[in-house]
Amino acid sequence: MATGLATKRLMKELAEIKTKGTPPGIVLLNAVALDQWVFLISVLGDETIYAGETFALRLKFPNRYPIDSPEVTFLADAEYIPPLHPHVYSNGHICASILGAEWSPVLNAVAVCITMQSMLASNKKKERPEGNDRYVRSAPSNPKLTRWQYDDDTV
């Protein structure tokens, strides 16, 4: 898809967030550029093991968005820690099929946030993925360059 269309689509999504807002537990923190946004995500309710925690999810949109999926990571910096989750590496990379093989151009930024939120909501065990340290040591900075294997997960 042409760059102009990606720009148009992103502006449309931003405008919609501005007028209609975001679902509960999801807040647009900033958009440092039209193609790079950060959302704050928290899981609401008492059932969750993440009660009281807030995570920052960064979306970078490629030129061919929405044909190509956005690059999505949890921020790992002085301020934010990626959630302890069997599909989230300590560098913020996420193993979720919707961000790779299952991406569809009919999805949008808010849909990605909702999926991440429900991935956290359904989790019962706070742990890092197997081989976290090994992966993080050699991981490319862009998680889309990693060859992901989606095993048990339904997200």
Place this chain on the structure above:
Amino acid sequence: MDLNHPMLLASDDPPPFPPNQTQLRRLDRALYCQICKEPFQGPVSIACGHSFCSQCIRSSLESLKKCPVCNETAGEGSIRRNRALEEIVDSWEDARAVMINLSQPQASSSRKRPPPQPTTSSASNDKVKRLRRDEAGSSRSQSPAKRSSGADEDEAIDISSSGGVEDEDEPVLTENDEGECPICSARLAIAAIPLHIERGCPPPKKQVNGSGSGNQKADWKKVFGGVSTAKNKDKEPMKRITKPNYHLATPAELKAILSAHSLPITGDKPALEARVQEWILLYNSNLDTSHPKSLPALRARLNEIEASRKRDKEKGKDALGEQLTTKEGVAKYVKERGGEFERLRKEVLARDSQALARAKGQAGKPIEIE
């Protein structure tokens, strides 16, 4: 980027229907492509029955051979132009402003009509009709289908005759009636104005009768392999381009495709490949619409896309991020994007004034003659 940037305040969407008009909102939404979230442009359907803009689904199928909505396996071969859907989108685009106006009680157009004349007092007829129907039995369904199939002959006659009266009351504009474009003041068929504005006000097409220069003639000769008849003169060759096998294609073969379409043949193989791919996408999807762009316009679009890609590549995205946090940065970005923002802004403005112009036209003066 500043979230209060004026670009974001001016919504790109045409004005929505009020929340209580759920049926109209649903109809409106149904005519949006799920990929670009815009009204269908050159709509096509694929094997599963889902529809998208031709260009949207063609790009998508290049990445993934599945329907983006239902995940069913899909290929480019299953793409079929959906003419009925295009007609619906076009006419809905025309009717939309009218419907919005009608859906707002205070802006009812009937109020602006002159008082009904005794012979054609459709308003009082309406009242009588409604009263009679109420008397006829409140338990009966009021849906038009049921009514017309009902046994009450009086009612059926009543309805059809009042329909005739209303037709006389409102002069019907034909598609051929001319109006002035509110943006560029060009005169063209009223029905064509919204699309003309949507496309950024291209000058209205004139019938050209054999006024081609010698040069053009030579060009056309080339295109048609020496056969140049008067009939062919203002027709573009309208055959879909078959995709080459990019793995096997040599740079020379790619260049042959490009030069056959009067496109630049500069660059290495990846650059040629990208250009061919983008061109085929633009060209083939342009064949799926009743409002095709001219070949020069398509070439200009290709050039724009390439230039924009190149800029993004040369400049780190992070640097761009920094840049957009300051006001001067935004201004610079806008300037460097070769007017992309400006173009979008104009589109937004055009849409707004288009809606306004329609609303005004509806209020009675220049378009609707009463």
